[in-house]
Amino acid sequence: MDRFDLFRKIQRDTGGKMALVVLDGLGGLPKTPRGKTELETAKAPNLDALAKESICGLHIPCARGITPGSGPAHLGLFGYDPFEYDIGRGVLEALGIDFKLKKGDLAIRVNFCTVDKKGRVTDRRAGRIETKLNRKLCRKLRQIKLKGVQLFVETVKEHRAAVVLRGPGLHRGLNDSDPQETGIPPLEVKASHPGARKAARLCNAFAAKAKAILKNDRPANMVLLRGIDRYELLPDFTQVFGPRAAAIASYPMYRGLGRLVGMQVLKTGETIEGEIETLRKNFDRSDFFFLHIKKTDSYGEDGNFAKKVQVIEHSDKLLPRIRKLGFDVIAVTGDHSTPAVMKVHSWHPVPTLLWSKVCRPDDVTKFGERACNHGGLGVFPAVDLIPMMLANAGWLQKYGA
Amino acid sequence: MDRFDLFRKIQRDTGGKMALVVLDGLGGLPKTPRGKTELETAKAPNLDALAKESICGLHIPCARGITPGSGPAHLGLFGYDPFEYDIGRGVLEALGIDFKLKKGDLAIRVNFCTVDKKGRVTDRRAGRIETKLNRKLCRKLRQIKLKGVQLFVETVKEHRAAVVLRGPGLHRGLNDSDPQETGIPPLEVKASHPGARKAARLCNAFAAKAKAILKNDRPANMVLLRGIDRYELLPDFTQVFGPRAAAIASYPMYRGLGRLVGMQVLKTGETIEGEIETLRKNFDRSDFFFLHIKKTDSYGEDGNFAKKVQVIEHSDKLLPRIRKLGFDVIAVTGDHSTPAVMKVHSWHPVPTLLWSKVCRPDDVTKFGERACNHGGLGVFPAVDLIPMMLANAGWLQKYGA
Numbered sequence: 001m002d003r004f005d006l007f008r009k010i011q012r013d014t015g016g017k018m019a020l021v022v023l024d025g026l027g028g029l030p031k032t033p034r035g036k037t038e039l040e041t042a043k044a045p046n047l048d049a050l051a052k053e054s055i056c057g058l059h060i061p062c063a064r065g066i067t068p069g070s071g072p073a074h075l076g077l078f079g080y081d082p083f084e085y086d087i088g089r090g091v092l093e094a095l096g097i098d099f100k101l102k103k104g105d106l107a108i109r110v111n112f113c114t115v116d117k118k119g120r121v122t123d124r125r126a127g128r129i130e131t132k133l134n135r136k137l138c139r140k141l142r143q144i145k146l147k148g149v150q151l152f153v154e155t156v157k158e159h160r161a162a163v164v165l166r167g168p169g170l171h172r173g174l175n176d177s178d179p180q181e182t183g184i185p186p187l188e189v190k191a192s193h194p195g196a197r198k199a200a201r202l203c204n205a206f207a208a209k210a211k212a213i214l215k216n217d218r219p220a221n222m223v224l225l226r227g228i229d230r231y232e233l234l235p236d237f238t239q240v241f242g243p244r245a246a247a248i249a250s251y252p253m254y255r256g257l258g259r260l261v262g263m264q265v266l267k268t269g270e271t272i273e274g275e276i277e278t279l280r281k282n283f284d285r286s287d288f289f290f291l292h293i294k295k296t297d298s299y300g301e302d303g304n305f306a307k308k309v310q311v312i313e314h315s316d317k318l319l320p321r322i323r324k325l326g327f328d329v330i331a332v333t334g335d336h337s338t339p340a341v342m343k344v345h346s347w348h349p350v351p352t353l354l355w356s357k358v359c360r361p362d363d364v365t366k367f368g369e370r371a372c373n374h375g376g377l378g379v380f381p382a383v384d385l386i387p388m389m390l391a392n393a394g395w396l397q398k399y400g401a
Numbered sequence: 402m403d404r405f406d407l408f409r410k411i412q413r414d415t416g417g418k419m420a421l422v423v424l425d426g427l428g429g430l431p432k433t434p435r436g437k438t439e440l441e442t443a444k445a446p447n448l449d450a451l452a453k454e455s456i457c458g459l460h461i462p463c464a465r466g467i468t469p470g471s472g473p474a475h476l477g478l479f480g481y482d483p484f485e486y487d488i489g490r491g492v493l494e495a496l497g498i499d500f501k502l503k504k505g506d507l508a509i510r511v512n513f514c515t516v517d518k519k520g521r522v523t524d525r526r527a528g529r530i531e532t533k534l535n536r537k538l539c540r541k542l543r544q545i546k547l548k549g550v551q552l553f554v555e556t557v558k559e560h561r562a563a564v565v566l567r568g569p570g571l572h573r574g575l576n577d578s579d580p581q582e583t584g585i586p587p588l589e590v591k592a593s594h595p596g597a598r599k600a601a602r603l604c605n606a607f608a609a610k611a612k613a614i615l616k617n618d619r620p621a622n623m624v625l626l627r628g629i630d631r632y633e634l635l636p637d638f639t640q641v642f643g644p645r646a647a648a649i650a651s652y653p654m655y656r657g658l659g660r661l662v663g664m665q666v667l668k669t670g671e672t673i674e675g676e677i678e679t680l681r682k683n684f685d686r687s688d689f690f691f692l693h694i695k696k697t698d699s700y701g702e703d704g705n706f707a708k709k710v711q712v713i714e715h716s717d718k719l720l721p722r723i724r725k726l727g728f729d730v731i732a733v734t735g736d737h738s739t740p741a742v743m744k745v746h747s748w749h750p751v752p753t754l755l756w757s758k759v760c761r762p763d764d765v766t767k768f769g770e771r772a773c774n775h776g777g778l779g780v781f782p783a784v785d786l787i788p789m790m791l792a793n794a795g796w797l798q799k800y801g802a
Contacts, residue, residue: 029759029761030761030762033453033454033758033762034453034454034762037761058777062800063785063788064781064785064788064789065785065787065788065789065790065791065792065797066407066411066788066792066797066800067792067797067798067799067800068799068800068801069799069800069801069802070801070802071801071802072800072801073801082800082801083402083407086402086801087801088802089801089802092802109802227802339759341759342759344799345799346759346792347789347792347797348761349777369761369777370763370764370777373763373764373775373776373777373779374764374775378779379777379778379779379781
């Protein structure tokens with residue numbers, strides 16, 4: 001039986017309320033072999049107290065040894081096989097700026113970049129131009145006409161924009177034009193199969209016209225196309241699993257990820273306090289809340305061990321505000337690890353606690369990587385977290401008689 | 402996405418060096434329920450020190466409860482699904498004596514045996530004849546002519562030989578002629594499907610002609626055909642995963658297993674010291690080294706608990722020679738368990754340590770079965786060891802954005 005068919009068959013509504021709190025890039029590494037990780041270093045009495053009443057473990061985001069991007073890592077947490085649902089960054093970027101993608105749209109993540117007189121890339125991010133300049137450049141690019149398709153050019157942030165082509169017959173299977181290095185020109189976009197040739201042709205036409213329009217601009221005088229993908233709706237979270245679901249995230253990308261699986265995206269502020277306030281206000285309107293905390297990952301990527309610890313400690317202080325709302329299930333985890341000592345996402349399993357009145361607590365009394373190794377959840381695939389949350393919240397019937 | 406396609410896509414060369422040290426049949430059992438296993442009994446301060454800085458766990462060679470032969474156990478360790486890549490022993494035997502198999506060859510493992518006047522097997526190994534006699538018998542058998550195929554008859558060791566048929570249309574799907582018991586004649590080789598009938602006919606013809614040629618020899622006067630299989634190249638390790646790979650093994654079978662996945666087989670001596678010297682000399686010429694230590698398994702199969710302990714202790718003494726070469730990743734494990742109290746391969750998960758500067762050490766401070774149960778790797782499929790080694794050595798890019 002197809003995994004999703006199973007959930008469609010056994011879901012039931014008993015009104016249980018669930019919170020999935022994701023501290024992005026939570027998992028870490030010690031600075032020395034016998035030292036402590038970021039999470040182990042953090043003074044987090046509320047998380048520790050919750051861990052004591054929880055069942056703990058570590059999840060594997062995609063597969064052992066595989067370092068996931070934000071997309072696959074979140075899809076896994078939402079219960080979707082990240083290899084089956086392989087979503088291009090272009091789609092995620094467009095969703096993340098609240099662009100209303102339609103089925104069949106071709107979405108492209110665009111970097112404004114700098115090229116020299118011979119067309120060779122000299123800066124893949126055009127010195128990370130200001131968002132204001134980005135807006136101006138996007139307005140210019142909107143004059144481009146492409147035969148047979150509608151074009152949308154939208155500012156994301158700094159040097160990043162999202163471009164969407166809307167029209168018939170735009171298929172996936174295209175490479176990036178971003179050469180990933182400087183000193184050479186942008187690559188031609190090529191179709192990996194005949195069905196994608198139309199999309200490739202249009203992408204190359206867009207890049208050529210953009211080059212002509214931007215030729216006198218500085219420092220951003222060209223575009224690089226990345227993560228080109230066709231938008232296809234994923235199976236709807238509520239239809240597959242049952243609960244009405246809502247996403248609370250300050251950062252566009254994570255709102256986009258929630259929208260991709262059909263979650264209602266709630267308007268929220270820039271702070272964790274603001275996110276929790278959004279949670280409180282909307283508590284009655286959903287059954288499942290995904291609450292995303294970004295800065296653990298940002299500081300991990302900056303290599304700032306101490307600041308990552310601080311974000312964990314700050315989140316810990318706010319945890320009682322979530323607990324007192326009266327959830328039946330609370331899960332706290334990350335989407336992947338971002339050890340400050342590595343400054344990048346990594347493959348390491350991610351500490352996870354799952355609390356409910358019927359979770360069967362284990363011997364773990366502190367929320368941390370080493371402690372979670374001894375937990376009752378073991379080391380488990382991320383896609384299994386949602387089923388366990390549903391079970392603990394009473395949303396799943398018995399399978400078979 | 403196909404698993405191997407994923408690795409082909411995300412592999413990158415950052416120059417990280419990896420050593421996979423396999424103590425064959427490492428996993429064991431205590432002699433009494435509360436006693437210690439072979440590995441737990443061994444005084445292995447160097448392995449224990451390495452375990453302290455490593456992440457530990459136990460791998461499942463093929464699947465829970467499945468006892469693997471050397472072939473599937475090693476393929477699993479090399480990252481190949483042992484059920485997808487099901488290799489006959491005949492192929493392994495031929496590869497192990499450096500016989501240059503060609504695609505489509507039919508390879509057969511042959512036992513010289515003793516039959517009585519009525520053709521019934523009285524000794525399946527002809528009293529384990531000396532290798533010298535084996536060579537003489539093989540020379541005799543080379544006079545056999547089989548229509549439409551080329552025949553190769555090669556001595557392996559004692560009573561064992563390898564026979565290869567080369568020609569068109571030789572397909573897999575044949576049973577052994579070895580009846581696995583005495584008192585009955587060798588079995589007829591039968592095709593499990595019509596496509597394999599030609600191969601079956603030729604195998605039976607070879608056995609009949611061998612019987613006629615050997616009828617006056619003693620004690621070896623007949624052959625038993627085993628593990629008949631067609632040689633097909635497996636996906637190349639370097640193409641799939643990235644690193645240049647080399648195999649160091651004193652025993653032919655394990656060199657053959659390395660060759661099967663495209664590893665460069667390095668000439669080495671009979672001792673572990675010799676193997677490590679080969680490793681040292683070739684350190685610059687490969688990225689990944691598979692170093693095989695045989696005698697843990699041999700003593701396990703002999704039921705010699707104390708000698709198996711000694712091989713582990715001896716290997717432990719030599720471990721610093723490997724460490725000081727400057728690997729980025731060292732994994733120490735077995736291909737399967739061979740508990741001395743059982744005298745055979747077994748299904749038990751195999752203690753594994755994985756060391757790197759970014760491995761995220763756990764609480765395990767001693768390398769042993771019970772200790773590894775508490776390790777951060779958990780109990781994991783053997784095929785996941787290579788991806789984790791690659792990740793730790795920096796050979797894998799992020800999946801998705």
